[in-house]
Amino acid sequence: MGDVVVIGAGVAGIQAALDIAGHGIHVHLIEREPSIGGHMAQLDKTFPTNDCSMCILSPKMVDVQRNPYITLYTCAEVEKIEGSVGNFSVTIKRYPRYIDESTCNGCGDCIQICPVEVYNRFDAGIGVRKAIYKPQPQSVPDIVIKDPDHCIECGLCYDVCGPGSVLHEDAPKEITIPAASVVISTGYSVFDAKNKPQFGHLLLPDVITSLELERMINASGPTGGNIKRLSDGEIPRIIVFIQCVGSRDMTINRPYCSCVCCMQAVKNALLIKEKYPDSEVIICYMDIRSYGKGYEEYYERAKALGVKFIRGMPSDVYTDNNGMTLQIEDSETSEVLVLHPDLVVLSVGIGPAEKTGQIAEHFGIPLEDTGFVKPVHDAVDTVATIRPGIYLAGTTTAPRDIPDSVASGGSAAMRAYIDAIRTRSA
Secondary structure, three states: OOOEEEEOOOHHHHHHHHHHHOOOOOEEEEOOOOOOOHHHHHOOEEOOOOEEHHHHHHHHHHHHHHOOOEEEEOOEEEEEEEEEOOEEEEEEEEOOOOEOOOOOOOOOHHHHHOOOEEEOOOOOOOOEEEOEEOOOOOOOOOOOEEOOOOOOOOOHHHHHOOOOOEOOOOOOEEEEEEEOEEEEOOOEEEOOHHHOHHHOEOOEOOEEEHHHHHHHHOOOOOOOOOOOOOOOOOOOOEEEEEEEEOOOEHHHOEOOOOOOHHHHHHHHHHHHHHHOOOOEEEEEEOOOOOOOOOHHHHHHHHHHOOOEEEEOOOOOEEEEOOEEEEEEEEOOOOEEEEEOOOEEEEEEOEEEOOOHHHHHHHHOOOEOOOOOEOOOOOOOOOOEOOOOOEEEOHHHOOOOOHHHHHHHHHHHHHHHHHHHHHHHHO
16 A cells, blocks of 8 residues: 556656656556557657657656566556545556567567558558557567457467567456555547548648658658658648647637647747758748747747748648649738648647546546546646545646646656655554
């Protein structure tokens, strides 16, 4: 007794787990994906410093795996929770990997020999993965997972695996964990751009989302860091970003700003201009919200490098014999502009994680109208919930950038640590 459960192993959950474990409290870190790291692992650089995302995140991921005070459960979800602060009982379900985790060394021989290629969710569909795979090159834990839905049981992976780690059969397992307190850091989901059909995502091959661009621009991504038109593989000369797709939109119950989209677009525009100086990069925006330390200077740097900013929202994107066309009124000059981009990037907003409602129901805590988990107070206390001993971190309550998510994880960690100490001394 006196342990802490952290649900979700994105950067906020990782930070919370490391902070609690650093005080000698045992942490059970639960992640539904095969690897920890969350959305930050998909990013190329971070703003406003352009530091490598994985250079920041990967050491934390390794620290989680090596820390003797942290027990990691991947491919796992919470089934139910019972009890009260100091005496919770959390039941989780671990889904099968079809891999013997104790013997797999992550060599990747099975991946190379697998003949099946399917949609890769980590690469946002820009690349493919095998039916047996690692979610990312720097996965933690560094072992593979077999996808039974797409495996054709050709038998090659069984034959090539030296330790014999690939299993023919595997089954879910239920585990019950006693805990003094719980930190929920289940992260976010990105807006599905096909719900704004006027922009043509999935209808026009050269209309992509900001997350797809992140995987494209990443040196370890499916294109090796090269930006290409999906229609013909050519480097685009004119790239147009459309902001607030799935944010600040009352028609889809997303009245809030998603916090990171402006600076993410500015960051990627800078990276494009640095790699392709002759390209023309245009950002169509409603308002540029550069609110953080160094953010305004970052925005000014983009303008100085030639990134164009047009204040207005295009009505739609359509194609003709000349390629893609979009029309926009610059609200600062009242001039109507017709653009012919080679590539359109939709800056999609942030929403609650897919199973946030289910988690909230399990824990008996309310949701906001927008679907995020409701804290005790939006300004005074954004970490505590109405249920004592259960705390919130990261983008569970609202969109946040990486520094704010890390700070939130640290705040939730200290609240959970206090409960654990009180339980041990009782």
